[in-house]
Amino acid sequence: MTDSSDRRAARLLHHRKPGLGQGDPVVPPITATATFHLPHVQAGGHFYGRNGLPTWEAVEAQLAILEDADCVTFPSGMAAISAGLFATLKQGARLVVPSDGYYVTRVLSQGFLAPFGVSVTELPTRAYATADFAGADVVYLETPSNPGLDAVDIAAVAARARAAGARVIADNTTMTPLLQRPLDLGCDLVVAADTKAPAGHSDVLFGHVATRDAALLARLRDWRRMSGAIPGPFEAFLVHRGLETLELRLSRMCASAALIAQRLAGHRAVRNLRYPGLPGDPSYAVTKAQAAQGGFLIAFELADAAAAEAFLTRCPLIEQTTSFGGAHSSAERRARWGDAVPEGFIRLSVGIEPVEELWAAIAAALE
Known part of the structure; x- marks a missing residue:
């Protein structure tokens, strides 16, 4: 982590302290209510649960420290992505999305935005480096x-898109604002699934959008209020708790991923290994320039679908699940979801297990 990331992580842990009085709880209470005492409409304060809850606001304060920007929270990563797109698009607009990014974003774009009159163009992530964005209204990227x-x-x-x-819009789910900061690099919006590493325990769905544009911020809040895409207080409480250990978990996850990627690269059963933090990887130079570390995700191929499924079944320290970023290491064969990858392609999310124990389990399963 960088020094600035350390400062943000430290501030995040104590963000409630300035507002605490004698006897107040250090941990934010779970405010489970739809209504508030409202004898006077114009007197301020909370007035209805769809408009705001103190428990969301505690999480948004944490996320604002990490993003150095205002944040609006949502009940899932896809709710955050939807909000970012609906807040910036209108009929006749042209949207550019990655053809090799998270597939649900493409499904949303083609299945719902296109019928509303949005022109959707799909490009591979690498093609963004030379693409002509003339005529585009929103350029949506995901990197890695x-x-x-x-x-x-x-x-x-x-810079080219804004020109x-x-x-x-940048989907920063795979890196989190502790590892990569798209707003600092010129993006208008960041969307992320806090279901992943920020919450960290695979027990809650959550998302957020961050922006430094006041007009976009107001539009995002209006979208949440009018669409009803609001997070629950219990979910917000879990994410607040998870965020307090994000820096600690990420440090271990990234260090372990770097070591495991290096070892996988030399294994005879492994083909086409990808890890952005590994020298020689096609993403290494760009990632090193704009991210603090290489992340916790590794991609590689085994011989075929049967070999991949057998590996996943045999490894006792890898959960077979479709999410990533949790405390448990997890992996899946991505071709089963229709991604344009080989049948033996595996996405591995490295967790917080002791790394030598994790590697021993992976190596044994590969054999």
């Missing part, structure tokens, strides 16, 4: 891409 882990220079893409008159 999920699941292939291709990276693109965020600052260069953002063409487009707004830029």
Whole structure:
């Protein structure tokens, strides 16, 4: 982690302290209510649960420290992505999305935005480096891409897109604001699934959008209020708790991923290994320039679908699940979801297990 990341992580842990009085709880209470005492409408304060809850606001304060920007929270990562897109698009607009990024974003774009009159263009992540964004209204990028882990220079893409008159949205789920800061690199919005590493325990769905644009911030809050896409207080409480250990977990996850990637690269059963923090990886130079570390995701191929499924079944320290970023290491064969990857392609999310124990389990399963 960088020094600035350390400062943000330290501030995050004590963000409630200035507002605490004698006997107040250090941990934010779970405010489970739909209504508030409201004898006078114009007197301020909370007035209805769809408009705001103290427990969300505690999480948004944490996320604002990490992003150095205002944040609006949502009940899932896809709710955050939807909010970012609906806040910036209108009929007749042109949207650019990655063809090799998270597939649900493409499904949303083609299945719901296109019928509303939005023109959707799909580009591979690597093609963003040279793409002509003339005529685009929103350029949506994801780097490293999920699941292939291709990276693109965020600052260069953002500069070219904004020069063409487009707004830029970055999905920063795979890196989190502790490892990569798209707003600092020129993006207008950051969207993320806090379900992953920020919450960290695979027990809650959550997401957020961050921006430094006051007009976009107001539009995002209006979208949440009017669409009803609001997070619950119990979920917000869990994310607040998870965020307090994010820096600690990420440090271990990234260090372990770097070591495991290096060892996998030399294994005879492994093909086409991808890890952005590994020298020689196609994403290494760009990732090193704009991210604090290489992340915790590794992609590689085994011989075929049967070999991949057998490996996942045999390894006792890898959970077979479709999410990533949790305390448990997890992996899946991504072709089963229809991603354009080989049948034996595996996306591995490295957790917080002791690394030598984890490697021993992986090596034994590969054999």
